[in-house]
Amino acid sequence: MLSYMRRNAGSWLIKAMLVGVALSFVIGFGILPTLHEGDPGFVVAEVGDRRITRGQWDAAYENMLKFYQQMYNYPLTQEMVKQMRLRETALDNLITRALEQQEAARLGLQVSDDELQGRIRSLPYFQRNGVFDRDVYLRVLSRNQLTPDAFENDQREQMLLERLHQFVRGAVKVSELELWQNYLLEQEKVDLQFLVFDPTDYRDTARVEEESLRKFFKENEELFRTSERVEISYVRFSPEAYLPRVEVRPEDIEEYYELHLDEFSHPEEVRLRHILLKLEPGAKEDVFEEKRRALQEILEKVRKGEDFSALARAHSEDATAIRGGDLGYVKRGELVPEVESAAFALKPGEVSDIVSSPFGLHILKAEDVRAARQDTLDEVKERIREEIAREKARQLARRKAEEFFWEVKKSGKMEGILLDGEAVPVTSSGLLGPDDPLPNAGREPAVLQAAFGLEKGERSAVVKGERGFYVLEVRERRGPEIPAFEAVREQVEVKYRDSACRDLAKKAAEQALEKLRGGAPLEKIAAPSGKAVQETGFFSRLSGMVPRMGKSDEVVATAFSLSEKDPVPDRVFEVNQKFYVFRLKDRMIPAREEMLAKKESLLEEYRKSKEAEVYRDWLSGLRERSHVKVKVKAL
Missing domain, CATH: 3.10.50.40 (Chitinase A; domain 3)
Known part of the structure; x- marks a missing residue:
């Protein structure tokens, strides 16, 4: 199912299947939020008289993370999670949900039992041959670790919030004039001619002198400040190392097969x-x-x-x-x-x-x-054997890591510990920054996160990493510092050369712009340097990208402000570390008749867009008026 959804993520047919996911990811991929009842110290946000606990936040985050990992079919790195702001989004969605629930209650909105049952019976993934089937319903819920009561409560809440959305959006109207203005905004297009000035083209021109390097370093010391660093000693217990030690019995394979028949059935x-x-x-x-x-x-x-x-x-x-x-x-x-x-x-x-x-x-x-067919035990037994062996090796690796941890706790040191009669080797890392790889282990964000949470001389409990289980001790900590010039001279030269090349490219672009605004054609300006005059082709103001340049809201806004009378902007633009000089070549304005020919479909599309905008504005106002207190640095 998931591989099918990944292949067709933009398709019409899976939209009906994402009802459970669309609840702002609060319930995750078919899993309702686990409401851990923590003590008041674990409250991360208050929305009116409602509290959002650390447990609820963690559950929402884990469900969102699981959804994305399953959809894209690979684990997300810590850097990707950070860029996607999943933790912040999870908490923000919980706050939004609480606000919506409170407002729906204030307005007296309700969903009857008959309406709820009708909704569930209409969902296609609970039907067989187009008719609701209770056995299918219970089986789907069971596979997703849901009870009927929990799922039905969630569906009732979803319907209630849909009713709230309808209430807010119901007053939205769209006039023909407004539709035309929006159509013009979307369909008007421009075509630009341009010259590009790439700093890398000036590498042979930029001069590097020792005195200039030292001056650049002095003026830009913060560019070279190191991050906080730690030196650790650690032991890694890799599941792969324990594979030869595990035994998979025939009865283990038979039991796994019987418990996972669905996994081996092919409808x-x-x-x-x-x-x-x-x-x-x-x-x-x-x-x-x-x-x-x-x-x-x-x-x-x-x-x-x-x-x-x-x-x-x-x-x-x-x-x-x-x-x-x-x-x-x-x-x-x-x-x-x-x-x-x-x-x-x-x-x-x-x-x-x-x-x-x-x-x-x-x-x-x-x-x-x-x-339809069912894999026989003989066909899949080797696959099952490998899966069981991996899981047993993982469990054994964790158990050995825990044994090592307790031995270290007793002896007070990591070196010289014996497990199964053999000395456990300890690895020293040298000084590491937050994103550096571990020697012999590679990138392990969870291990370094644990290390930076410890003081010098402190040891961690067992840490689960991407390549095994770890026990570590912090041997040294160093705060951020500005190194001596000699220690970073090569880095200084690279940055100085980049800066010098950038300055040369920008200066050449500004000189070209001055000539262009003075009436010289682009072709004549480009000739001495051998540059080619390029063309974007037509693009709209809503495309987000300028063809052959890249994404730049500034270029787009400026391009559409140009006219036949004033076709050249008054400044140079930098896009993706390159400088651009351009002029308006042509403009394409749609005819009103084009819009009228598609009026009904455009009207419906724009109305939905406007409704969504109205709801976002309403929600923003609701949040400003409500008492929302966030107690963590997540948003």
């Missing part, structure tokens, strides 16, 4: 392609009919032998269009009922008639069909 699957023409819920009859006629023409081309994937690339409005409409292998329960019924009725190579679903109109093609 019927269809390798599916589709072409989707989207329709908004409640679309008018003329809009529906227009889409149906267009899709019928595509279907006739398919039946005359035209390539399905090429037609999907050209016409499908789904995210899978770039892959020729390929949805990969899908199972029952992963599609909305209307599409599932049609898909699983197809034989390999067959194409469906037009299928209508809540997402629009589809044509389906079955590339292949895999019958």
Whole structure:
């Protein structure tokens, strides 16, 4: 299921399956928040009379982390987690949820039992052949470690918050003038001509002298200040080292197989392609009919032998269009009922008639069909043996690390400890910064995090790292310091040369700009240096990227402020460490008739965007008016 979701993260069919995830990640990937009842010292935030505990925050963070790791199919490093601000987001989402709950209660919003049951029965992943199946329902909940009561309480809360969203957004109106102004904002495009001045092109020009280096170092000492560093001694207990010591018995393999039958079952699957023409819920009859006629023409081309994937690339409005409409292998329960019924009725190579679903109109093609089957024990026993061996080795490594820790605690030193009659080797690290690798172990963020939390002479308990279990002792700590010039001379030269090259590139760009504003053509300005005049091609102000330059909100804003009368900006722009001089070449303004031809779909799209903006503003105001007290440095 997860691999399927990863392949189709932008597709229409998984949107219905992310209902449980969309609750601001508070419930994580199918798991409700674990409300640990800590003492008042563990309260991390107060929202009115509600308290958010460290346990709730940790649970929300772990669920969010697990969701991203499963979606992208690899573990996130500490640096990635930091950049994504997952901890801050988890706490912010908990605060938002508490505010919404309080406001819904104040407004007297409620969800009846009948409404709740109707909602659950409509969810496609609890249905068999389009009908709610209680056995499927209980099995799905069990796999996700949920009880019916917990899941139903969560669904009731979700429905309540959806009702709150509807209440806030209900007054949003969009006029035709507002729609045109928004369409103009989105569709107006400009094309720029430019010269680029790259500092790396000036490396041979930049002169480096000893006196200049020393002066640069003196003026920029903070650039070379070291981070806090620690020196540690540590012992690593690697699970791989214990693999030869573990025994996996036949009965272990049989027991694992019996307890994990679902893991080795393969339900019927269809390798599916589709072409989707989207329709908004409640679309008018003329809009529906227009889409149906267009899709019928595509279907006739398919039946005359035209390539399905090429037609999907050209016409499908789904995210899978770039892959020729390929949805990969899908199972029952992963599609909305209307599409599932049609898909699983197809034989390999067959194409469906037009299928209508809540997402629009589809044509389906079955590339292949895999019958349901169960792996036999003989087929998977080696795989199971490896999995059990790895887990036993991991447990043994942890146990040995704990034995070592207690021996160290008794003896008062790490050196000379014997385990199983053998001396345990201790590794010394030398001075390490927060992001440095450990000798013989590589990057271990958890180990260094533990080290920086200890004082000189203190030892850690067992620390779980990415490559094993560790016990460590801090031998030395050094605070940040500015080193002597001689110790960092090479670094100073690199930074000085970079600075000098940057100055030369900027000066050359400013000289070119002065000539351009004086009326000289770009081609003439570029000729002496051999530079090529480049062109961005047309781009919109909402694209976020300037073609062939990169992301720069400043360049975009300036480009759209230029005119035929005043086509050159008054300054040089730096984008991705390069300097740019540019002029407006052309502007493309959409015709109002274009907007009117697509008025209904544009109106619906813009209304939803405006509703979301209104809700964000309302939520921001609610937060400002409410008593929210954050007691940790997370936001």
